[in-house]
Amino acid sequence: MHIVVCIKQVPDSAQIRVHPVTNTIMRQGVPTIINPYDLFALEEALKVRDYHGGEVTVLTMGPPMAEDALRKALTYGADRAVLLTDRHFAGSDTLATSFALSQAIAQIGNSFGTPDIVFTGKQTIDGDTAQVGPGIAKRLNLVQLTYVAKIASIELSARTITVERRSEGGTQVLKSELPCLITMLEGTASIRRGSLEDALRAARSEIVKWNAAEAGIEDITKCGLRGSPTVVKRVFAPTPRAEKAAQIDTTEKTVRDVADELVTSIFTHQPALEHELSSTGSA
Amino acid sequence: MGTQKSKASPPAGGRADTKKKLPEHFRDYRHVWVFMELERGQVHPVSFELLGEGRRLADQLGAQLAGVILGPPGDSTQHAVAEAFAYDADLVYLVEKPLLTDYRNEPFTKALTDLVNKYKPEILLLGATTLGRDLAGSVATTLLTGLTADCTGLDVDADGSLAATRPTFGGSLLCTIYTLNCRPQMATVRPRVMRMPQRSNKPIGRVIRHNLRMWEDEIVTKVVDFLSDGQSENANLAYADVVVAGGLGLGAAENLQLLKNLAHTIGGDYGCSRPLVQKGWLAADRQIGQTGKTIRPRLYIAAGISGAVQHRVGVEGADLIVAINTDPNAPIFDFANVGVVADAISFLPALTEVFIKRLAPRNHMRLVN
Numbered sequence: 012m013h014i015v016v017c018i019k020q021v022p023d024s025a026q027i028r029v030h031p032v033t034n035t036i037m038r039q040g041v042p043t044i045i046n047p048y049d050l051f052a053l054e055e056a057l058k059v060r061d062y063h064g065g066e067v068t069v070l071t072m073g074p075p076m077a078e079d080a081l082r083k084a085l086t087y088g089a090d091r092a093v094l095l096t097d098r099h100f101a102g103s104d105t106l107a108t109s110f111a112l113s114q115a116i117a118q119i120g121n122s123f124g125t126p127d128i129v130f131t132g133k134q135t136i137d138g139d140t141a142q143v144g145p146g147i148a149k150r151l152n153l154v155q156l157t158y159v160a161k162i163a164s165i166e167l168s169a170r171t172i173t174v175e176r177r178s179e180g181g182t183q184v185l186k187s188e189l190p191c192l193i194t195m196l197e198g199t200a201s202i203r204r205g206s207l208e209d210a211l212r213a214a215r216s217e218i219v220k221w222n223a224a225e226a227g228i229e230d231i232t233k234c235g236l237r238g239s240p241t242v243v244k245r246v247f248a249p250t251p252r253a254e255k256a257a258q259i260d261t262t263e264k265t266v267r268d269v270a271d272e273l274v275t276s277i278f279t280h281q282p283a284l285e286h287e288l289s290s291t292g293s294a
Numbered sequence: 295m296g297t298q299k300s301k302a303s304p305p306a307g308g309r310a311d312t313k314k315k316l317p318e319h320f321r322d323y324r325h326v327w328v329f330m331e332l333e334r335g336q337v338h339p340v341s342f343e344l345l346g347e348g349r350r351l352a353d354q355l356g357a358q359l360a361g362v363i364l365g366p367p368g369d370s371t372q373h374a375v376a377e378a379f380a381y382d383a384d385l386v387y388l389v390e391k392p393l394l395t396d397y398r399n400e401p402f403t404k405a406l407t408d409l410v411n412k413y414k415p416e417i418l419l420l421g422a423t424t425l426g427r428d429l430a431g432s433v434a435t436t437l438l439t440g441l442t443a444d445c446t447g448l449d450v451d452a453d454g455s456l457a458a459t460r461p462t463f464g465g466s467l468l469c470t471i472y473t474l475n476c477r478p479q480m481a482t483v484r485p486r487v488m489r490m491p492q493r494s495n496k497p498i499g500r501v502i503r504h505n506l507r508m509w510e511d512e513i514v515t516k517v518v519d520f521l522s523d524g525q526s527e528n529a530n531l532a533y534a535d536v537v538v539a540g541g542l543g544l545g546a547a548e549n550l551q552l553l554k555n556l557a558h559t560i561g562g563d564y565g566c567s568r569p570l571v572q573k574g575w576l577a578a579d580r581q582i583g584q585t586g587k588t589i590r591p592r593l594y595i596a597a598g599i600s601g602a603v604q605h606r607v608g609v610e611g612a613d614l615i616v617a618i619n620t621d622p623n624a625p626i627f628d629f630a631n632v633g634v635v636a637d638a639i640s641f642l643p644a645l646t647e648v649f650i651k652r653l654a655p656r657n658h659m660r661l662v663n
Binding site for chain 1: 423439472632648652
C-alpha cells in the first residue's frame with residue numbers, strides 16, 4: 012500500500028512577534044517546525060504502513076529550506092520525501108496550493124505507485140483554513156474524510172476503510188472506499204521517536220525535488236498568485252477598545268473587599284445579571 | 295499592540311491593485327446565500343447568526359437574502375425552512391432527499407454546487423463548523439472560486455466586493471481578503487463570532503425546490519453509526535451566558551478547581567486559554583480563542599489570562615469582560631471592561647465567596663421579607 016502524507020513547514024507560532032511600530036510580522040530568526048497537526052497525520056500513516064505493509068511518501072510545497080521538514084519526517088520513519096519548489100508557487104492561496112499538490116500527488120503516483128490514502132493534518136497553525144485537504148480530495152476525485160479521530164479498520168482486499176469522524180455534537184462512523192483523503196484530527200497518537208536507523212537513513216537520503224514542470228504542471232497560470240482567486244489586501248493590528256479597563260483599586264484593601272467591589276461593579280454594568288444569577292446559579 | 299487601523303502595513307500580495315472588471319459571465323451572479331446547517335433535525339445556531347450578517351450584506355448590495363437548506367423530507371427540514379424566514383431570509387432554496395439525512399461530503403457538495411451553478415449567488419456564507427468547513431472546501435474547489443475561512447468581519451466595499459476580514463499569523467494580526475474575478479465569493483464564520491439576530495414572526499415566503507439527481511448507490515461513503523456526545527458537560531461553552539476562564543496565572547492544574555467553583559456558583563461554564571490546553575490541563579474543547587471556541591457571554595471573567603490577540607478575538611463579543619491578572623500591563627486590560635490587579639489563585643475563592651453571599655441570601659431575604 013502506498014500512502015502520501017502532505018506536510019507543511021510553518022513558523023513556530025509561539026515565537027512570532029509583531030513589530031510594535033510597523034505592525035508587521037518579524038519573521039527573522041523565527042524557528043520553523045513541521046505543522047503540529049501534520050504530525051498526527053504522519054504517525055497515523057506510519058501506523059497503517061507498519062500494519063499493512065507498503066511505503067509512506069511525505070510531500071511538501073515550499074521554499075528550498077522546507078527540505079528540513081522533509082528530512083525530519085524521514086527520521087520519524089517515512090520512506091521517501093518529495094519537495095515541490097518553484098518560484099511560480101509563490102503567493103498561492105488554498106485553491107492554487109491544492110492544485111499544485113494534487114498535480115504532484117498524481118506525479119508521485121506515476122513515479123512511485125498510485126497512493127491508496129493521502130493524509131493531511133486537519134489544518135495548519137499559520138493559515139488555519141482547513142481547506143487544502145478537501146481541495147486535494149476534490150481535484151484528485153478521492154473520497155474525502157475530514158476530522159478523522161480514528162481509523163477503525165482497513166480491508167485491503169475489499170478496498171474499504173472505516174473511520175470515526177468528529178462531527179458537530181458527536182462522532183460519525185463512516186465506511187468508505189480506497190483511495191481516499193484523510194485529514195487527521197489532533198489528539199490521536201503522538202509522533203513516534205524515530206529509530207537511529209531512520210535517523211541515519213534520513214541524513215543520507217536523496218530528497219526528490221520537483222519544480223512545476225517536473226511535477227507535471229503544464230498550466231502555470233493555475234499556480235501562485237495568478238492561480239489564486241483570493242487576494243490579501245490589507246494586514247493590520249486589531250483596533251484597541253476606546254478605553255482601558257476600569258481598574259478596581261486594590262490598595263490597602265482586603266481581598267474580600269476588592270471582590271465585593273468587583274461584584275458590585277459587575278452588577279452595575281449588567282443589572283439584569285444580579286437577578287438572573289440568583290435564580291439560575293446553584294449557590 | 296499597534297494603534298490604529300490606518301497604520302496598516304502595505305498591502306501584501308502583488309495583485310492588490312489589479313482588481314479588474316468582473317468577467318462578463320460572472321455579472322449575473324447576484325444575491326447573498328446562507329447555507330443552513332441541519333444537525334440531526336436541529337438548525338445549528340451559527341446559521342441564524344449568518345442570516346443576520348447576510349441580511350446586512352444583502353441590504354448594502356440591494357440584493358436578496360436566501361437560506362439554502364439540504365435535508366431529508368420531513369418536519370425538521372420544514373421547520374428549518376420556517377426558521378430561515380423567521381430570521382429574515384427573502385427566499386429559500388430547498389433540496390429534500392432521504393440521502394441528505396446525515397451529512398456526507400459527496401451528496402452535499404453536489405447539491406450545493408448544483409444550486410450555485412443554476413441560481414448564481416454573489417456571496418455564499420457557511421458556518422465554520424466541522425460540517426461547514428468540510429463542505430465549503432469541496433464546493434469552492436469544484437467551483438474554482440475563492441474561500442476565506444473563519445472570518446471575524448464581513449463587509450461590502452464601495453464597488454460591491456465582499457471584504458472578508460480574518461485573523462492571520464496565529465491571530466497576531468488581522469487581514470482583509472477579497473475574491474477577485476470569481477463568483478461566488480465564499481466565506482466561513484465560526485459560531486458566535488456574529489451577533490444572534492432577533493427572530494421575527496415573518497411567514498414562510500418563496501421556496502425554490504431543486505431536485506438532486508443523485509442516488510444512494512452512487513455514494514461511496516456510508517454512515518454506519520453516530521455516537522452522540524449527548525448532553526456532555528462541555529457542549530454549551532460557546533453559547534453560555536456566563537463564562538469564567540483561566541490561564542497560566544492559575545499556576546497549577548489543581549487550581550482549575552477554583553475556576554470550576556466560581557463557574558458553578560454563578561451558573562456559568564468554564565474554559566481556558568491556549569497554553570493550558572497545550573499543557574494538558576484541560577481538553578481542547580475548553581479552549582477559548584481564535585483556534586478554540588468563540589464565546590459571546592453576557593459576563594466573561596478571565597483569571598490569570600494575559601490576553602494575546604488570538605484569545606481576544608474569541609471573547610470580544612462578550613457584553614462585559616472582567617480581567618483578573620497580577621500584571622497591570624497585561625494586554626487583557628486593553629480590552630476588558632473591568633480589571634483587578636490581583637493574583638487569581640487567592641482572588642477566585644474570595645470572589646466565589648462574595649457571589650455566594652450576594653446571590654443566595656438575597657433570595658432567602660426576599661422570602662423572609
